[in-house]
Amino acid sequence: MFSGGTDTSSVLLLWTMAELLRHPEVMKEIQEEVRGVARGEAIITEDDIEQMHYLKAVIKEALRMHPPVPLLVPRESTENSKIQGFDIPAKTTVIINAWAIGRDPVSWDEPDKFKPKRFLNDATTSNIDFMGHDFQLIPFGAGRRGCPGIQFAITIVELALASLLFKFDWALPNRVSGEDLDMTETPGIMCHLKSPLLAVATPHF
């Protein structure tokens, strides 16, 4: 519970911030939404988040491109099955590549591009969600052994991201441009950014 519940959410927040720093136009739009909804308030509340549709789309897009647990958790099949012509005998260790599924050009237009609006106004992808019903997007797995912490994780990440964007303006240091940001991933059960993400925060009043 502890390892599944801490690193995962912070890694998602990091990847989301990295993508926003690479895409200042998206950062600007999402900040307009957050600051518009929470205008005059001291802190962001869960009620505010419900009106932040672009923020939710940005987090979804980050989960599609950077699932924090890219190969989910290895599982063992309980009975003989056939999937898309492949025989999977009982007791086979099955590893599901959620990273590759999220970047599959069969399901996603320009899969390597960070385009959060695909979850807002694209007829084919706007209804896709990560709750385990749409197999094109399974960063939390699916079925009986899917992540039980989805709701908690998403609430925390939405609140943290909205608060960071509400209270601060963000930029890359030393005039580094977004294209130069090192997006190399680390191998392992968790997919971290290889280089630490450095960003300059300026308070917004």
Ligand code: HEM
């Ligand atoms: C962005 C955050 C998170 C991501 C991406 C994530 C992802 C995952 C994935 C991929 C699995 C395996 C699913 C499968 O094999 O089908 C999993 C399982 C699990 N997660 Fe999460 N998780 C996150 C947050 C959390 C949080 C906040 C908690 C607890 C508070 C949590 C607790 C667990 C537990 C206990 C399991 C094992 C479930 C089982 O085997 O029955 N996770 N998670």
